[in-house]
Every structure is written in C-alpha cells, then in structure tokens.
Amino acid sequence: MSVAASSTGCYQIPAMSLPPFDHDAHTKYTEPPNASWTLGQKIENTESGRKWLEGEEQGWQIINTAEDTPQLYPLMTSAIVPRPVAFVSSVSETGVENLAPFSYFNTVTRNPPIVSFSCRNAPRVKDTATNAKNGLGFTVNIISEPFVENANVTAIDAPPDFDEWIISGLTKTPSIHVKAPRVKESAFSMECDLFQAIDIAHPVSGEITATLILAHVKYIHVRKDVLNERGVVDITQYKPIARLGDISYGRVGDVFRLPRPVWEQEREKIEQASENSQLS
Template structure:
C-alpha cells in the first residue's frame, strides 16, 4: 500500500497505545571493516543499489523539485514552534523544521525561514524588529494545533486564537512561550545571515541564530540524570511533503573511544575479525 498516495483522511487511525522503547542496534554483531551487504539486515536493503543512482545537478534542477527532494531526503527534522511579536504588538506562532541546535556553549539554535517572492515570513520580520522569540518543541497530543499555525494568515492576524494553545509568560523575552509545550526555549537574536542566491542575487532565505537564554522543561519529562526522556516528551518531527514523524523506537549504540578500541582496530586492520566493545 502506498500511504503517500492516500488522502490523509483514509489513513489508519493514530495508534496512541504505541510506546517508545529502546532496543539493541540493528546489527549488534557487526565487526570492524565489515561490509553492509554481508550483514543479515543490510543485505536486502543494499540490493536496491542495482537500480543505479540519479545524480542531481542542483544548479540545473527545477527549484520545486529540489525542494521536494531535499525535504524528503534530509529527515527526520526537529521542529521549532516559534512565538514572536510584531512592532505593533501582534503575536505570531509558526512551525519551522529547518531548525537545529548549533552548540550548547554558548547555547545557540538555528532556524531558517524562506523569503517568499511575495512576502517575508512574519516570524523573520518580528525577530528582526524585536530580537526576542521562543522556540517550543511540539508533542504528539497537540500537533494539530501547532500545524494550523503554518497557515498563510495575513500579518495582522495572530495564530494564537486559532490554535487554542495557551500563552505562558516568558521571563526574559517579550513573546509568550506555549504552555502546552513540555520543552520551551527563550531566545535572543544573535545573528541573521541572508542566504543570497548566486544567480538571482536575491536573499531567498534568512538563517536566524538565537542564543538560548532560558529553558522551561516540564519536570515530569525529565529523567533523574536531568535529560529529557523521549518516551515522555513525545516530540514530533518533519519528513517530506505533509508527513510528520513520531519518534520511532530508539536503539542504544555506544560511541567508540580510540584508547579503548585501538588494539581491536589494529587487529581488524590485519584481517582479524574484531567487534567493537559495546559496553558503555
């Protein structure tokens, strides 16, 4: 069944009994230097290569097709649900998935807003004007309310009343945070980088860097080590077209440390079969 071709209303109902779980990694017996085709799990997947490769020259590709390809290939993306306020006091909410953490020291996030041919996003104008904004992580129980805020409403219309979401006061910036979000950040504009198209010389996109001044995290989603528990946060991500993703099952795979692994790596390079040490 091709779910991508089905009208959203004909899809099976959302399964809210599903719970995030942690498993082992797909190929826990993988050894240093082992080819993917040789692994049980990867063998069938690797055979897809026999159909060959489509090589896309981005300078020649139609921008719409490039957009379709890139937003479906660069997945899953986290989503920043951004609250801003205009110079005249109109409050704005909108989701952005060209979003990520840049660094924790200092804490900086990035959001990328495209500048349409007709108008620049209200979010960009508002951040330029007032510097402060909040980024709220969307959880499954209220994703429809957040999605509705992607509507192309005129600048004088606030998305807050449409969404039914609740404003919670921020401590540092003017725009409210979203009370329904279990993880919100109060951000201050650090830098805006205009992405200039080399052919048209137009600033097609504004890359917004924001310093995170305060984080509001709901206590019930925290582990005793101070991390966010993905099973409790229930964050959603963005795929291609209108597809969202839920956080699928996680698997745990320790990062190799040279000091611990060097002997095994030397043996593997001599042709011996050596598995990475999977103890944490």
C-alpha cells in the same frame, strides 16, 4: 489509498484510508539493528544489509541543483529527515503576536547555547523572520504529539497582522526574559535573543531567498515529568514529532543506543585488525 480532501474538524486535511492514530503505541528501547557488528564489518554480512544493497540495482539519479527543478524542494525535504520542528512564538514591533512552525531547525552549539532555524522568503518574507530581527526576542517551543494539529494550523498563510494563537487553541504563558510568550502545552521551551540573522543571497542571481536565524538560548523551561533522574529528557515521555517530506509528520518509535567509540578502548583491536587487513 484515497487522497481526496475532506473537511475534518475546522480545516481541510487529506482524507486517506488509514488506520487511526495509535495512542497506545509507546516509544520503547530495543537492541540496535546489528548488535553483533564488529569493526570494519561490511554490510553484506547481514541479511538486512544485503537486502539494502539490492536497491542499488536500480541505479542513481543525479540532480544538478543549478537547474532549479521543481523536484528539488520536495526531494530535499523528503530526504533530509526526520527534522525537529521549532515552534516559534514572536512579537512584532507593533505588538502583534505570531506563532509558526519551522523545520529547518537544529542545535548549532552548546556554548554559548545557539539554535538555528531558517525562513524562506517565498512567496513572502515570513513574519517570524521580520520579528526575530526586531530585538524583542522570541521563544522556540518543541511540539509533542498531543498538540501537533494545534501547531500545524499556525502555518496558515495569514496576513501579517493575524495572530495565529487564536486558531491554535494553545495557551500563552509569559516568558521571563523576552516579550513573546511561550507555549504552555510545550514540554520544552527556549527563550531566545537574536544572535545573528544571516540573509541567504543566491550566489548567481543575488536574490535574498531565505534568512537563517541564529538564536541565543537564554532560558529553558522544561516540564519535570519528561525529565529522567539524570536531568535529561526521557524520550519515552516526551512524544516529540518530526517533520518528514511533503505534509508528513513522524513520531519516535523504537529507540536503540550505540556507544560512541573511544580510541583508547578500541585502539588495540583496530591496530590488530588493520595488520590482518580486516579493515579496508
């Protein structure tokens, strides 16, 4: 696999001998990996489980995070995956609009609806972090496959007065509650007020290395074509992208469903199995 950079379109992306993106691939539902799994069953009981455990033969590497090795960042971002990506549209106090992706992102609570994302301060404080603190609100938009390149380009290390919307080719749509526009191409956008900004100080050096933004979701805009009859997002229509390690992204492939166990329904089986010491 060659990784030499080549100029593709308007900016440099690594050239690799890869098959083209499969636009015909569909997210589909399948059975879970071990559909006949029973309570307490060890993973050695399946062929795939045994194969997985064979990997242990190579042993474990232990990393002491106090020795801030250069490996730490690529290791954590490649291991804590897949991550959703917050595509944040914000506006500065002087009115400069800003757009950037953040994959240290997730839902925090549903009542009140809070989402979080965090901005590293190195090599500079992110404009998004500064803007998020200014009280003008911001929007968090979800990226789908058809515009991932448009979103990715906004991660450019441009100066603070640069409006990334220009190079993104994406369309601003006015929000109803916050000053920052939302991304029209996004099938799911949240208009947010700042709930809390937490500066993360390194416990040893005291240096503020990042800012965690807790965002109160005030309005949601969701495209009707990605909603199913139950009013939830249909993953087969949504095409969300995920952040993986380094510069990699992923898509949602096969989806399987596993019910959440309910104590009342499982209790008898659990008690019986415990008695027979089948659960250890």
